[in-house]
Amino acid sequence: MARRYWLMKSExxxxxxxxxxxxxxxxxxxxxxxxxxNLMRDDMQVGDGVLFYHSNADPPGVAGVxxxxxxxxxxPTQFDPKxxxxxxxxxxxxxxxxxxxxxxxxxxxxxxxxPELKDDTRFDDMMVTQRGSRLSVQxxxxxxxxxxxxxxxxxR
DNA sequence: GCCAACGTTGGC
DNA sequence: GCCAACGTTGGC
Numbered sequence: 616m617a618r619r620y621w622l623m624k625s626e627x628x629x630x631x632x633x634x635x636x637x638x639x640x641x642x643x644x645x646x647x648x649x650x651x652x653n654l655m656r657d658d659m660q661v662g663d664g665v666l667f668y669h670s671n672a673d674p675p676g677v678a679g680v681x682x683x684x685x686x687x688x689x690x691p692t693q694f695d696p697k698x699x700x701x702x703x704x705x706x707x708x709x710x711x712x713x714x715x716x717x718x719x720x721x722x723x724x725x726x727x728x729x730p731e732l733k734d735d736t737r738f739d740d741m742m743v744t745q746r747g748s749r750l751s752v753q754x755x756x757x758x759x760x761x762x763x764x765x766x767x768x769x770x771r
Numbered sequence: 772g773c774c775a776a777c778g779t780t781g782g783c
Numbered sequence: 784g785c786c787a788a789c790g791t792t793g794g795c
Binding site: 781783 | 786789790791792793794795
């Protein structure tokens, strides 16, 4: 199976690319959206590329690159009453929420800002540039992944 | 199964 | 802080 590419959103105030750089890797817990869950659970594989996106940031945009380093497994926070991600309806026999681990790969010298992506016609058909695109885990085409990485590495 | 009410996301 | 877009919940 060929390598796939993803974009994963995080608010830098909660967890930033700097945090990931420091930690080396992290559990992508707390996803509570079924579409995002399905993508992680059903379609992610070890080695996949991840654009790490800062949402609710100034400016919002892709801050760096990570990669998937685990198979999907049940998000333990759903069963933890003390967690803010606790889901009282989650059943350990049939977990509702899944996650993967991701590892730091690189931090861009400059964030590839959302307005830049919107201004560049190459990204017209990228999910994150669409109006009202709230999904926190999105599939990304290889051409978009490669072009964003190129922009992120470019010195400006 | 419809849909109004409500909650959340996230750009601006 | 506003609010449009969207997802979820729950009454019926």
